[in-house]
Amino acid sequence: MTKNIDSLTNDPLKLKAIILQLQGDLDASHEKIEYLLEQFRLAQQKRFGASTECHSGQGELFNEAEVEDDKTEAIE
Numbered sequence: 001m002t003k004n005i006d007s008l009t010n011d012p013l014k015l016k017a018i019i020l021q022l023q024g025d026l027d028a029s030h031e032k033i034e035y036l037l038e039q040f041r042l043a044q045q046k047r048f049g050a051s052t053e054c055h056s057g058q059g060e061l062f063n064e065a066e067v068e069d070d071k072t073e074a075i076e
Contacts, residue, residue, distance in 0.1 A: 009015060
């Protein structure tokens with residue numbers, strides 16, 4: 001592709017062909033960017049999303065203070 005405007009052709013059909021080629025290149029670039037963004041989002045979700053390594057009863061591991069509080073309430 002040329003970067004000098006003086007070197008472009010003055011033929012309208014050739015200019016239209018150049019525009020169509022550039023538009024196609026731009027569309028392909030946008031599709032690639034969208035694909036890469038989606039892959040990035042999926043990688044982020046996999047890295048920082050909810051873990052599948054949950055176990056039943058896991059939420060009960062660190063509630064000793066609540067258990068002791070419930071015991072004292074029951075005694076009172």
